[in-house]
Amino acid sequence: MRDANRSEAAGQAPLLTLSGVHTHIGQYHILQGVDLAVPRGGLSVLLGRNGAGKTTTLRTIMGLWKASAGAITFDGQDITKLATPDIARAGIAYVPESMAVFSDLTVRENLHLAARSGPMDQARVDWIFGFFPALKKFWNYPAGNLSGGQKQMVAIARAIVEPRKLLLVDEPTKGLAPAIVQSLIAAFRELKETDTTILLVEQNFNFVRSLGDTVSVMDDGRVAHAGAMAALAGDDELQQRLLGLSLDSHQ
Template sequence: MPDDAQDTLLRLEGVHTHIGEYHILQGVDLTVPRGALTVLLGRNGAGKSTTLRTIMGLWQASRGRTSFAGRDITSASTPEIARAGIAFVPEDMGIFAGLTVQENLRLAAIAGRFDAARLDWIFGLFPALKRFWLRPGGLLSGGQKQMLAIARAIVEPRQLLLIDEPTKGLAPAIVDNLAQAFEDLKARGTTILLVEQNFHFVRGLGDHVAVMDDGRIVHTGAMAALSADEALQSRLLGLHAGAVH
């Protein structure tokens, strides 16, 4: 991955995170280039979600440094990090089930006001949200809830999106819709750090890749290079030739 400070939006240097007695992140070094989609891969329990939550300040790093746009955010609070321009879409989506689609999005908008042009753009990405504008979030399908969670993260312009396992349990048609949405976000200059288990989904979508194992980054490089190297896929991810799902 590019290591020039001008091209780097987010950098983790030797980051350790403890959760209770468990030492989850054990010296994570990660660079996220500006304007690209970086995929964080690894087996279950490798520390991927903890990495996102540590960046967002939901877990406090016990050692190391996290910098965003040249600013040290290691000890910043979650609201401060959000105001700096980072949005987080957790694996459980975190929508408010009792609130309508409109109300969920209004909570994320500055002063509760929508920018009409941006809202139209979001409806173009996720037409179902316009269709179910007044439906409670809890009554949406799994795919629609994921759309709502992402829409809430982008209802205001953000420099960086942290997205955890967006395709989990979703139908292929919805997955294709999400891929197009991520491409559109990249075209608008949004940087994305995406945690994902579905290699088939990310192999054509990601620009850069980092692979985690046991709380450390064990590989970084271009996604195209990993996609073309089945032996490397097998060594890093346990994938067999042709098994890309």
């Protein structure tokens, strides 16, 4: 049924669109006319060398840095000038690379704060525990006492404790043990079967190759390539041209 839904979604307008987006941070002109379309459903990947503008793109979408030109449209609404809390209320959640958990609060309290519509849905919490059993074990522990991988689990769990239309995730596997990466793969695969659309920045190419439906490659503050993930994963020459490496070298 989900595949049928995706086929229908293929003819729909993208859930998220960036049109000619520029972002300045101080004197630096980071995004230089980003055009990006994120289809409804599934997982879209944003690739590129370090400094290409991937994280700036996510932060600009979330309103943490303001676009100096261009437009950002989400689910038919212009969100370019909205404040970050309003963007979150529109249905977008953001998991930064830094994780940014509340260290003095327990795991439970971190998730409770993210459940803005009311008490946490215990069935959804149990679903999260299925992917990240360590969170159940450390439920009443201060989040600051957890390992880096466990904090990443808290950050992702906090973003999905309530259903979201769009989940922005910045390099979730960075520094994580292989077993935790496998848990993330399982979590993202199941999220793809819900109504959550995911835009993922990641450097672990095996991770994105197994999950990504579409891919955009950034270079010097612009999108240099956009298409199906399967097409990029199967074309070594294209990988070398766009990324300077082959995905096969990261197996």
